[in-house]
Amino acid sequence: MIVQPVDYFLIVWFALALACTAYVAWDQFQNNPEPVVMKWGFILVTLYMGPLGLLLYVMADKEPHPGGHEAFIKPLWKQGVGSTIHCVAGDATGIILAAVITAALGLPMWVDLIVEYLAGFAFGLFIFQSLFMKNMMGGTYLENVRKSFMPEFISMNAMMAGMAPVMSLLMMGRDMRAMDPTELIFWGVMSLGVIAGFAIAYPVNVWMVSRKMKHGLMTQRKERQSGEKHQGKAPSGHEGHQGAQHGGGGAAPASHHAMQPDVTRPQLIAVCMTTLLMLLGGMTAPALYVNMNLSARDVGGAIMPPGMIMGWDTPGEAMRDMAAVDPRRVASKAEPGTRGDTVLEAGQEGGVKVFNLEAGVVRWNILPDLKVEGYAFNGQVPGPRLRVTEGDRVRIRVTNRLPESTTVHWHGLIVPNEMDGPAKITQEPIPPGGHYTYEFTTGQAGTFFYHTHDHADRQQALGLYGALIIDPKDPSRELVADKEYVIQLQEWLKREGLTYPAMLMEGALPNYFTINGKAYPETETVSMRVGETIKLRFIGTNNNFVHPMHVHGGPFTVVARDGYTLAEGARFEADTVNVGPGQRYDVIWKARKPGKWLVHCHIPHHATNNNVEHKGGGGLTMILEVS
Numbered sequence: 001m002i003v004q005p006v007d008y009f010l011i012v013w014f015a016l017a018l019a020c021t022a023y024v025a026w027d028q029f030q031n032n033p034e035p036v037v038m039k040w041g042f043i044l045v046t047l048y049m050g051p052l053g054l055l056l057y058v059m060a061d062k063e064p065h066p067g068g069h070e071a072f073i074k075p076l077w078k079q080g081v082g083s084t085i086h087c088v089a090g091d092a093t094g095i096i097l098a099a100v101i102t103a104a105l106g107l108p109m110w111v112d113l114i115v116e117y118l119a120g121f122a123f124g125l126f127i128f129q130s131l132f133m134k135n136m137m138g139g140t141y142l143e144n145v146r147k148s149f150m151p152e153f154i155s156m157n158a159m160m161a162g163m164a165p166v167m168s169l170l171m172m173g174r175d176m177r178a179m180d181p182t183e184l185i186f187w188g189v190m191s192l193g194v195i196a197g198f199a200i201a202y203p204v205n206v207w208m209v210s211r212k213m214k215h216g217l218m219t220q221r222k223e224r225q226s227g228e229k230h231q232g233k234a235p236s237g238h239e240g241h242q243g244a245q246h247g248g249g250g251a252a253p254a255s256h257h258a259m260q261p262d263v264t265r266p267q268l269i270a271v272c273m274t275t276l277l278m279l280l281g282g283m284t285a286p287a288l289y290v291n292m293n294l295s296a297r298d299v300g301g302a303i304m305p306p307g308m309i310m311g312w313d314t315p316g317e318a319m320r321d322m323a324a325v326d327p328r329r330v331a332s333k334a335e336p337g338t339r340g341d342t343v344l345e346a347g348q349e350g351g352v353k354v355f356n357l358e359a360g361v362v363r364w365n366i367l368p369d370l371k372v373e374g375y376a377f378n379g380q381v382p383g384p385r386l387r388v389t390e391g392d393r394v395r396i397r398v399t400n401r402l403p404e405s406t407t408v409h410w411h412g413l414i415v416p417n418e419m420d421g422p423a424k425i426t427q428e429p430i431p432p433g434g435h436y437t438y439e440f441t442t443g444q445a446g447t448f449f450y451h452t453h454d455h456a457d458r459q460q461a462l463g464l465y466g467a468l469i470i471d472p473k474d475p476s477r478e479l480v481a482d483k484e485y486v487i488q489l490q491e492w493l494k495r496e497g498l499t500y501p502a503m504l505m506e507g508a509l510p511n512y513f514t515i516n517g518k519a520y521p522e523t524e525t526v527s528m529r530v531g532e533t534i535k536l537r538f539i540g541t542n543n544n545f546v547h548p549m550h551v552h553g554g555p556f557t558v559v560a561r562d563g564y565t566l567a568e569g570a571r572f573e574a575d576t577v578n579v580g581p582g583q584r585y586d587v588i589w590k591a592r593k594p595g596k597w598l599v600h601c602h603i604p605h606h607a608t609n610n611n612v613e614h615k616g617g618g619g620l621t622m623i624l625e626v627s
């Protein structure tokens with residue numbers, strides 16, 4: 001439940017709202033002398049508006065001392081509160097019920113709003129106004145519907161004019177868990193919407209009460225047990241149009257108040273027009289900012305990175321692609337010191353080397369104090385290293401434990417087309433919980449890698465890749481060094497406690513960078529002796545940037561590119577190689593002098609952690625320590 005800081009606030013808010021509602025309900029039925037419909041009005045509104053509902057109740061309606069209700073509720077502003085409470089209780093209940101149903105049905109937001117308006121209006125008019133008020137107003141149900149129609153229409157328009165934009169903009173805002181009724185934030189948005197609706201509907205309700213178009217607050221006392229005649233009609237709030245009513249237990253009222261509205265036709269038309277315009281504005285203006293064609297099913301649960309451009313034409317699929325990894329999906333948590341790229345031992349099945357890969361959601365430390373939620377093979381970032389020999393027959397069983405479909409591509413390898421991995425092109429993507437077995441014979445040797453080829457934009461950026469090193473059948477063909485180190489690059493976006501797939505676009509730019517799943521100073525330090533050589537295998541497992549990888553302490557020799565050893569005359573000396581996404585460079589560096597020699601990306605921002613340098617660097621930085 002707790003994913004964002006707002007969730008703590010919501011828990012406190014709803015705890016308060018329940019406590020306030022319990023108090024109002026108890027007090028209404030124990031102490032407060034008013035019609036049952038108004039008791040329920042205040043109870044429902046306190047449920048929706050929490051402490052604000054309680055505030056309205058004690059300031060405008062709760063009898064301050066025995067016998068004091070009649071005088072207490074007289075002021076027009078209190079009468080307006082009563083009228084608005086009455087409207088909001090009915091309309092908001094209809095709107096909220098409709099919102100839950102439309103979300104469950106997966107209807108687009110703009111349809112939701114229309115259904116919610118109709119449901120709110122119908123609930124308010126046919127049930128809360130006409131049915132519950134009949135006893136007080138007298139007359140038949142149909143007469144009540146007819147009389148209530150205009151006031152209900154005006155009030156509902158104003159209410160929805162406030163509620164609709166709050167719902168649209170917040171539900172389709174950054175945290176689209178708000179689209180989903182199973183999330184607390186959905187109810188938080190509903191509460192805020194009701195508060196906005198109340199605020200907008202209040203002035204027209206004050207006006208309607210003053211013009212005797214609507215009831216405000218009323219006093220209704222139970223018959224005294226003593227038989228003593230109650231003091232006639234209690235003084236009412238506003239002369240003539242509301243007042244005391246006798247006869248508890250739903251008995252026929254002693255007196256009705258057939259209100260005579262004091263309003264001119266032009267006034268009524270002008271107010272109607274105004275609230276109708278407000279309604280249209282409230283319903284349509286959000287469509288300039290958010291995509292009202294989306295439904296809870298399209299984007300429910302997605303939380304977008306801060307700063308991402310989300311316009312009225314941003315598709316739901318784009319939002320799902322860029323959304324944060326839901327921390328509640330994490331299935332395995334790696335110990336902070338765990339390293340990725342561990343060599344996976346092959347099983348043997350009749351001369352075939354067999355590997356099992358399982359894609360899942362992990363919690364992974366890229367620094368001792370910085371966890372990310374990533375997608376990973378076998379619980380590690382990068383995924384395990386597959387090391388085979390040229391000519392080997394390999395079988396890789398892939399299990400998908402992600403909340404979305406996936407595949408695996410063998411980057412740079414010559415394989416049968418149906419083993420190549422592109423989703424929907426050479427194979428059906430592996431569904432959540434599904435399996436796929438890749439099998440091929442390796443015909444090449446060198447530095448390769450594997451990665452997801454289904455929504456790689458998202459999945460590879462979250463960690464679904466690993467090294468695939470193929471040794472030549474004839475070892476003499478290998479250009480050897482005293483040591484070897486594989487360097488796999490990745491960009492990360494972690495903000496406000498959530499991990500998003502880093503992308504080269506607004507709001508999605510990375511702020512952390514890793515070598516083999518760790519940011520410096522957590523990257524490994526390789527110990528060497530003067531005169532020793534090391535083969536660095538750079539792999540562009542990252543999604544977005546060309547990283548100019550630079551080594552201090554003298555040039556290296558570039559000996560292979562993209563898994564192919566360069567002919568002797570084509571090898572060259574350099575101190576920086578531009579490692580683009582998908583590229584591999586094998587370079588051999590010689591330790592010439594003792595000391596700490598850096599390997600780092602030469603885009604300085606990529607050598608920081610969230611723009612901060614720790615121990616002289618960050619991100620794509622590691623040390624070759626020569627003694």
Ligand SMILES: [Cu+2]
Pocket residue numbers: 545546547548601602603606620
């Ligand atoms: Cu870089």
